[in-house]
Structures are given as C-alpha cells and as structure tokens.
Amino acid sequence: MKYMIFAVMILFTLAACSKESMDQQVNSNQIENTPAVEKKASYVIEYVSFAEGIPDYSMDKGTFSERMKDENYIRKVYGEMFEVYTIKELKALLTKQLHDFDKRFLIKIPEVEAPIEQIDTILYDIIHENSMIAGTLLLTDFTYENIKDATYLSFENLFTVNAIEMAAIQPKIEEILQSLQLEEKNDIDKLERIHQYILDHMIYKEGETVLTDHSPYGFFINGEGVCQAYAMALHMMLEAVGIESLYVVGDIAGTGDDDVLHAWNLVKIDDIWRHVDPTFNDDGEPTRFFMKTDFEMGFTHVWDQTKYPAASSI
Template identity: 30%
Template sequence: MKKLLLCGAALLILSPTAVYAKQTENTSQIYPMVANSTVVNWDQLTEELAKQIQNFETDIKITYTGKIGDLKKEMMDALEKAKQQAVYASGHIESTMVSADSLGNVTYKMKYLTSQTQEVAVQKKINLILKNIIKPSMTDFQKVKAINDYIVSNTMYGTKTKASPHSAYALFFEGQAVCQGYALAAHAMLEQSGIETKYVVGFVNGNEAHAWNLVKVDGKWYHLDTTWNDPLPNRVGAASYDYFLVSDNQISKDHTWIKGNYPPATSTKYSYLLNVHFAHQLNNIVYFSNTADNDKLYKLDMTSGSKSKVLDKRALYITGTNQNLYYSDYSNGGYLTKLDLKTLKAEVLVKQPVTNLKVSDNYLMYNVQTKEHKLKIN
C-alpha cells in the first residue's frame, strides 16, 4: 500500500502564493546570524535571507539601501530565490508574512514546522547516523542506498507524533512522519554525504500531493522516493527498491510533477532493483522476496545486476548473519526457517507464523502475533 495520508495537507501549505507566501524547499547547516543586516542590492538581500531561513530565524529584518523599483515584486523574487538556496529549511516553512516601509526596512516573519532547538538536535542526529553508515570509500550509489536503507529500516509512515509529522524532526526522533518528513530527512542526509539532490513536490495517483527526491549518481539524475520504499502498514525488514534510483518514465506510472522545474532522469541503469522486497545484503549479494515471482526467495549480485532464484519458497521478513538466512516461509505456514547458504538446507526453527525478523547481539528477534521473542544464534 502506498503512502497517501496527510501528505497533501502540508504540501499545499507549502506552495508559494503572493505577498503572504507559504513555502516548499529545504537545507541543513545552522549558521550564526547578524541581526538587522544592511544590504545594498537585491542579490545581497537574497543571500542574507537564505542564511537566516537556513538558521530557522522567525523574525528576519533586513535594511535595503539600494535602488527601489517594484518593491513588492523584488521582495517576493528575493524570497523565492532564497528558498532555492535554503532548500531543507524552506521545506519546513509553514507560512511567511512580508512587509516593508518607505525607508527600505524589509521584514519577513516566518513560521516553521520545527524550532531552532529541534533543528540543532536534528543536525546532531544526522551527524551521528552518517558517521555510522557512510564510509569514505563508498561510491555514490552505496551512499544513497545506505541512506535509503537507514530511513526505511528505522522509521514508519504515520502521524501520531508530538512534533509536526511533516518534519524531519518527527522522523528522526519519533520514528514516523509523512512523505514530506521522509523527503526532507533524505535531502539533508544526502546533501551532507556529498550527493547532489533536489526536493521534488508533485502528486501521486492523480491528485494526492506528495514529496520525494531526485539524486545525482555518477553524473546522472534518478528519482528516490523513500516514503514509497517503506511499506504501509509498517513491516520490519520490508524495504523495497521499486522507487530507488528510477527514471522519469518508471516513476511517472504513478507520480506526476512539473518536469520543467527539475532535471530529467533518463537512465535505467538501476532498473534491476525493481521487484526487490524484504532485501537483506550479505557481502555483495542481496537476498530478497521477488514480487514478480510470488515472493519467492531470490538473490541479486550487486556487481553484475543479475538475479537468480535461490529456493522455490515464498520467503518474507528476510534477515541473516554469516552463512545463514532467516525468514518466514509463507510456503509453509509462515514458519520461522533457517537456510544454510552453503548447502541450501532449510530447517524450521519455530512452527508458528512469525513476522518482523531481525538479528541483534547474537539473537534472532521475531514476533508471534504481537509478542516479541528471541532465539540465540551462533
């Protein structure tokens, strides 16, 4: 099931209007600010405004001493350009009020989905996550995959948050958000990992407002929708790659956007990742449920992109360690099963339907109905 709930509400709030503007875009670092700055041209005003938006300032006052033409138009043009420079932060803007006096004192009153304190916490959280999942030797592809996998594996789609569910803060600290929170979080993580990225606003299934990302990998643009790579309802270990590094043609089957506002994504290099669900990677091999073959257990060689069937069994909730895979065998009642990857010998460990498998500290964690159990593994 795709993620639709409440994405539209925030994204409509974030569409630009006239003097009382409400925004869409985003960024990540927080800078020390100079209050009541004086600028001599509109380019300087735009740059200063972008810095203060990036710092999540709520009451931005700038004195403009240059030539004044159409003041209203110039102020709004500066705002739109500043948003493009401060993408992450402007993606969190809920509303903006703009005013000016005859002396050139321009004021932008901003209301954000989060606070400066929350965004400082977000930055610390991102730094910690990236330190753990991103290594200097990684390729761009590996970095994007690591970020996608982290978001999908550690969060869920939902609105039961104290913070705005449209924010990256909610996703990082409450473990759930809607599409806007997913896309903003991904944008910040990608950008800080050195990946060029765009925050995309569009629609899904015709008229449901939605947000996702474009990323540049090895010089080519691809779409990345972390929200739609995360199943609804949430299922631990159920990451998919149907919306991972896909082309315009592929994603346009159910996504629409103003294509002229974004770079084209024409490459199909990573199309071999389609139909990959419940993926678990051991070394350079990804074991997964192939949705194109009734969730049968397959493997994908990440070097060649070739897929092959491992077992003629429906395997879900796949996890593993060393030479063993663990999964729910839906060809056999959903029983917990271990597969020796060297011998391909399968062994039933629990004769009950199990879900939400994961390995933690030499234990295999799993659920029987809603109760969590654990099993010691070597």
C-alpha cells in the first residue's frame, strides 16, 4: 500500500503585481538590447509541503483506505467518485472539474500503478491550455493511495472565485458590452474599447489583498483588484465578443524577486497574436504595452514561451 500527499501551488495568483517595481523596469535608460525572456525561465507550478488555505476534512475519519470503503463518507465529502482509465480521460476530467470550480473531487484509476508522477505535468498543461482555470485556480492539493487493484486520487482546490460569483459576473459582462455598442466594430476597435473601459473603471488594489482582488469578481463587481483581475476581465470580455484571448502567466524581468509575479493577455487579431498588459497600461500610458510582439514584451516581461503561441514580427 502506498500513501502520499502532494500539494501543488499555483504561484502566480499570489502575485503582488507591484506597479512601482514595474515602473523601475521600464525606464528607457535601463533597457538592454536583449529581451529578458532569453535570460530567465519561468515555471508556474512547484511542490510545497502543505498548501495552506485548504482545510483537512479527513483527520477524524480513519485511514484513507477506510474512507474509500465508506460510501456515506464519499457521498458526503465528494458527492460522487469518478473513474478514469487513461491519461487522456484523466486530463479531460481534471480540466472539467477545475473549470467548474469543484473544490473537492475523488478519482478512481483501476490500475495499481497509476501515473502519479505525471500529474504535475498534466496540471501544468491544463493551466496553460485553459485561461479560465489559470486565472482562477489558487491552490490544488492531491492525495493518492493504491488500494488493491486501483489508485484513488483525492483533490482539494482553492479558487479565487466560485460558481455563484461567476453567475453574478455574466450579466455584468453583457451590460458592459451592450453599453460599448460593439456590433458594427471590427476586432481591433472592439479590443481598444474593451481595454479602455477596463482602464477607466478599474482601481489597482495596493497593499494587502484578499481573494476577490485576484479574481474577475474584483473587477466586475468591486471595480478593484490586481493584475489577475485586470487580465481576467479583459480575457472574459474579449471571449464574449468572439476574440480569441489567452491569460498569460509570468513575472517582471530584472527584479531579482521571484515573488514579483504577473499576469497579462495574449490577444489574436486578424490571425496575429499580440501581447496586451492592461495592468501596466492603467498608469496614464494606455498603449505602453498594447499589441506588442514577444520581442517588445521580452525587455520587461518573462514567461514560458513554449506554452503560448508566438507573437512574432511579420
């Protein structure tokens, strides 16, 4: 029998996105000729010994093995137990449950040697392939154990937003888009109007933050937040008008501080990808990081370019 606990922290959702630190980096006198992205790699997921913020529901319920035999416990804690047989099925199920903001779910894999060592890679790929997950998942913690002829995976997740809050956001998006009168506009006009609306109606949250400051709820309902709220607001409204967008995870180049993490957007206009950073455009210079190539963004931003489409020069 094998029993292990892993915790995977999605680090960028804790980012301070300090505008002051960014302003120090974009001083034209300090910019070198080589984009920073060539100098430094960025990795989003790392193992930690324990993910604080996720309550333990199993301390007084016996061993993991005993809990898996208790149908009442499974029904009460997880609702149901999912069963998958392949890596493809596992990835699809994880994607669905995380996209649905499922705080707790249980998966059974009917083989003793389940691909536990691949889960961190699977999660890493899921995050970079699904902007809604990347922009809302704060922590994910999983426990696994081999019991007889199967492996059981128990996931505990913490999100910056929940399904009820998301339901409140949707009518707000529709209201905003209707007010912008985008029906007869081309994609670049739509992007410019949505981007400017965010700059006009968002207050950057300085100092100590709470979960909603990192979520789209922060913008759409409270009108304030940090880089994640800016980027998710732009992503969700662009997707709503049919413009392809990606939530980008990275950090600020040259700070020497791995905690100064950041989020912005890649936007596809006329089949060409370009970077847009609404957070740092909300500082009196709305086009400073608007429709920029990888090379242009690389002087001040760092991201894993292998996980995102290229924003190259034509």
